[in-house]
Amino acid sequence: MSAVHRWVQLSTALFVFWLVLSMPLDLSDLLWGLPAAVAAGGLAGAFLWREASPGIGARRVAGLVFYTFDLVRQIVPAALQVARVVLDPALPLDPKMIVHRTPLDDDLERVTLANTITLTPGTHCVDLDGDRVTVHCLSPSFAASLIDGSLDKRISTSIGGVERDE
C-alpha cells in the first residue's frame, strides 16, 4: 500500500472518529477536525501498517466487540485478586518475568494478546517481538491462562483470520 493511500485511510478513520465525538456538528468542529485528522493521519502513517494493512473486515470487528465482553469476564476475577494483594499488609508479591511464545501469527491477534495481558490485572506485557511475548507478572499464578495457552485460543476463536490455516 502506498504512503499516500495509507495517509488517506488513516486520516479518514480519525476524522470519522472525531465526527462521532463532536456531534452535533457545527462548522467550527469541521474546521478544527479536518486539519487535525490529516496531520495525525500523516504522522501515524509514518509508523503504522508499513508492510501491509491489517485487513480488518466486518467479521473481525464483530469478533473484537464479542471479545471485549469476554475480556471483561477475564478481568473481573483477576482484578479482585490484585486488590487483595494490594490491600494485604504483608504485600505478598512475587514478581516474575515470563517469556511466552504465542502461536498467533497475525499482527491484529498479537496486539490483542498484548493488550489483553496488559489490561488483565496481575500481568503486564513489557515486550512483543515476533512471537516472543515478554510478560511481567505480580506473581506466577496470575499468568496461568497465558502459560497453558488458553488465552491464545480464546483470541484466535474470537478474531482469528483465515490465513492461520496455511
Add this chain to the structure above:
Amino acid sequence: MIDAAHALLVCFLVIAGAAFFFIGTLGLLRFPDFYTRIHAVTKCDALGAGLVLLGLAIWRGPDGEGVRILALIALLLISSPTAGHALARAAFRTGLKPWTRNDGERDGEIPGDASERD
C-alpha cells in the same frame, strides 16, 4: 422503580470505578519498583476510568452523548494498555532489572544497599 434501579446501577459502576482508582493509587505507593508500579497505574486508567465512563454512559441513556462515551471507552481500552506497554518496553530495553522477592529479603537485612544491587 426503574428510575431507582437505573440510578443504583450507575452509582454502583461509578463507585466501583473510584474503588479501582483508590486501589491502583495505593498499589502505586506501596509497590517496590517500576514494573510493579506500572501494573497499578495502567489498571487504574483502564478499569477505573472505564467503569466511571460506563456509569456515565448508562446515566445518559442511548442518546448521542451515551454513544460518544462508549466510543471514548473503546479508545481508552486501546490507548491505555498501549501507553503502558510503551513505558514498560522502554524500561525493559534499556535494561532496567525487575525487583524480585530475593531483593526484598536482602534489602531487609542490609538497609540502604539498593544502590549496589545489580
